[in-house]
Amino acid sequence: MLRFFIKIFTIIFLLTYIGSAYAGDAEKGKKVFNKCKACHGIDEGGKNKLGPNLWNIVGSPIAAAEGYKYSKALIAYGEEAGNWNEENLDAWLKKPKDLVRKTKMIFPGLKKEADRANLIAYLKENGNN
Numbered sequence: 001m002l003r004f005f006i007k008i009f010t011i012i013f014l015l016t017y018i019g020s021a022y023a024g025d026a027e028k029g030k031k032v033f034n035k036c037k038a039c040h041g042i043d044e045g046g047k048n049k050l051g052p053n054l055w056n057i058v059g060s061p062i063a064a065a066e067g068y069k070y071s072k073a074l075i076a077y078g079e080e081a082g083n084w085n086e087e088n089l090d091a092w093l094k095k096p097k098d099l100v101r102k103t104k105m106i107f108p109g110l111k112k113e114a115d116r117a118n119l120i121a122y123l124k125e126n127g128n129n
C-alpha cells in the first residue's frame with residue numbers, strides 16, 4: 001500500500017514538473033511577436049504605430065498608452081476590466097473580437113495555446129511591472 005502511494009506521489013510530482021516546464025518561453029515568444037510588429041512596437045518609450053506601443057503591457061491598465069487613440073470599445077472594456085493580465089491577454093490574443101467585439105485591432109488571433117503562452121512570456125519580459 002505504501003508503495004502505491006509513493007508511486008502516485010511520484011507521478012503527481014512529475015506531472016507538475018512537466019507542467020511548469022511548459023510555462024511560456026520568451027525566446028519563442030519573440031518569434032511569435034513578428035506577427036504583431038507591423039502594428040506594434042515594444043521598446044520602452046517607443047512610438048505608437050497603427051496600434052499602441054506594448055512596452056510593459058502585462059499588468060498595466062487597458063487602453064492607456066500615451067497619445068494613442070483607442071476605439072471606444074477597448075476603452076469601455078478597460079473601464080470594466082482594469083488591467084491586462086495573463087488571463088485576459090490570453091483571451092485577447094486568441095481572438096480579439098471575441099473579447100472586445102468592436103475593437104479596431106484587426107487580427108484574427110493565435111489559435112495555438114503554446115504560441116500565446118510564449119508570446120505572453122515575451123511581453124512580460126519587455127516590461128517592469
Ligand code: HEC
Nearest residue numbers: 035036039050051052062063064070071074103104105107
Ligand atoms: C493590423 C494591426 C495589428 C496587429 C497585426 C496586431 N495588433 Fe494589437 N492592436 C492593434 C490596434 C489598432 C489596437 C487598438 C485597439 C482598439 O483601440 O480597439 C491594438 C491593441 C492591442 C493591445 C491593447 C493595448 C493597450 O494599450 O491596452 C494589445 C495588448 C495588443 N494589441 C497586442 C497585440 C499582439 C501581441 C499582437 C500580435 C499577436 C497584435 N496586437 C497584433 C493593431 C494590431
